[in-house]
């Protein structure tokens with residue numbers, strides 16, 4: 001069940017005349033993406049991390065699956081003024097998902113592929129670290145494909161009785177060949193037919209560390225460097241890589257922080273029609 005959350009608008013420190021002025025919109029919750037607006041030229045820090053601010057004054061923050069209950073936001077104005085606020089990050093409980101009877105090689109990769117996995121993960125991490133000065137993340141997101149949500153963000157997976165990494169995406173079941181569209185404008189940073197875990201995989205860069213990933217694709221219609229517009233087709237649903245059936249696995253990061261795509265959207269529209 002996706003939790004549908006109306007965007008919360010927070011007005012913080014707006015009464016201050018100078019660079020402290022900021023507006024945050026989005027969910028201050030584990031897995032949440034929050035868009036901020038401040039005066040151009042202001043420097044923004046979340047904890048120790050310097051956050052890029054666009055010429056328009058827009059910035060974005062993300063709070064990962066296990067983010068602690070508070071975060072410190074600091075703004076330094078061009079005029080030398082400074083402000084600091086403590087954000088309360090709502091804590092979530094995640095469900096446990098047990099999957100038994102998987103072939104052992106789907107649970108523990110064979111030794112001969114470990115180097116390949118390390119190389120592929122290194123490339124994915126490199127792309128997630130990129131801080132591109134575009135703000136495509138700002139506008140409304142749409143579903144990349146339509147179908148039943150069969151896996152949710154954050155669930156703890158126990159595969160054949162062994163606890164594994166949590167599930168960081170959402171899974172949308174759809175027949176092989178169903179179109180996958182860009183849920184927002186983006187720049188294609190990765191377009192690979194056959195990664196070990198995720199098979200046919202696309203990564204889109206939406207700017208300022210917001211990167212989304214589409215996995216298990218049966219077809220890829222874009223190339224690295226392409227600029228894709230929201231709602232344009234980028235590939236098709238499949239079951240490539242370590243997958244047990246046709247579905248789209250959709251993930252979003254803010255740098256190394258894992259975000260919940262479901263928080264960006266309202267409920268899934270009815271399939272078909």
Ligand SMILES: [Zn+2]
Nearest residue numbers: 151169171249
């Ligand atoms: Zn998945």
